[in-house]
Amino acid sequence: MIKTNDGTTIYLDNDFEVNGRPGVSWVINVCWMFLAVFVMGPLQMLVVERFSGLFLFGVGVGWWSFLMMVIVCLGCVVLLRIGLFRVRHPMAYHWLQILGGSFRIFYVSAFLWVSLSSMGWWAYLVVIMLWIFSELTNCYEIRRVSDDEISKAFRKRFKIHPVGFLLYNPIANVKDLHSWGRAPWVKWRDRFETFGAAIGVIIGPALFIRSQLYRDNFEPRFMIMTGVALAMAMALRHMTTEVAIARRALKLKQQEG
Numbered sequence: 001m002i003k004t005n006d007g008t009t010i011y012l013d014n015d016f017e018v019n020g021r022p023g024v025s026w027v028i029n030v031c032w033m034f035l036a037v038f039v040m041g042p043l044q045m046l047v048v049e050r051f052s053g054l055f056l057f058g059v060g061v062g063w064w065s066f067l068m069m070v071i072v073c074l075g076c077v078v079l080l081r082i083g084l085f086r087v088r089h090p091m092a093y094h095w096l097q098i099l100g101g102s103f104r105i106f107y108v109s110a111f112l113w114v115s116l117s118s119m120g121w122w123a124y125l126v127v128i129m130l131w132i133f134s135e136l137t138n139c140y141e142i143r144r145v146s147d148d149e150i151s152k153a154f155r156k157r158f159k160i161h162p163v164g165f166l167l168y169n170p171i172a173n174v175k176d177l178h179s180w181g182r183a184p185w186v187k188w189r190d191r192f193e194t195f196g197a198a199i200g201v202i203i204g205p206a207l208f209i210r211s212q213l214y215r216d217n218f219e220p221r222f223m224i225m226t227g228v229a230l231a232m233a234m235a236l237r238h239m240t241t242e243v244a245i246a247r248r249a250l251k252l253k254q255q256e257g
Helices: 024-030 032-051 061-087 092-101 103-116 121-143 147-157 184-214 219-235 237-256
Strands: 009-012 158-160 166-168
Touching: 009 237, 024 061, 024 092, 032 061, 032 092, 032 103, 032 219, 061 092, 092 237, 103 121, 103 219, 103 237, 121 219, 121 237, 147 158, 147 237, 166 237, 219 237
Parallel strands: 009 166
Antiparallel strands: 158 166
């Protein structure tokens, strides 16, 4: 649990219905789908492909990997529910955002789908270069925001409970703090990136359905999933940046106390 220097505890304001986002509980139940489709799915295919001849207690490694996938996905849901509604950790809502929207998850996914395909070294190079670009941009946008700007903007997210502790509202509008006052070309770059990623995400499922015409040839599907994963990574880069800034805001609040 997070406490300020004077001992005041900061709890998550988890009354999401009153705060204008009643569907959070439902989102927790389906957040595992991102891990299952983009990470666990290709990872299990790789395990089966490389270690299909291995058995443990008479059960094939494919079934064991599937069981582990189920445990991990259900574990994420359980831990998030504990963090949000039991412990009420201030970062719990942001953990949910990271689980379903971190660009790093989708770059890992792209690597896994490329590994399943027969694409050459150039495909790995493309994923690496895009990942480096996203990391550098993310780092730059986090550092360009000063502590004073964060403290002032995030003030609306904290309120004192009558009992004496602090409540942190993670959905009070402090959106795109890192983009305030940026050069016009940077804003156009982000719009182009988001627009291109949105097109990829929209067209990707249609291409995947059409790829069923290839029947047992999975190569086109692996390539399409690689593209969709990269598109998602680029489209959701800002969410990771906003979560990192929120983490800084909580640390600053601790020091203020």
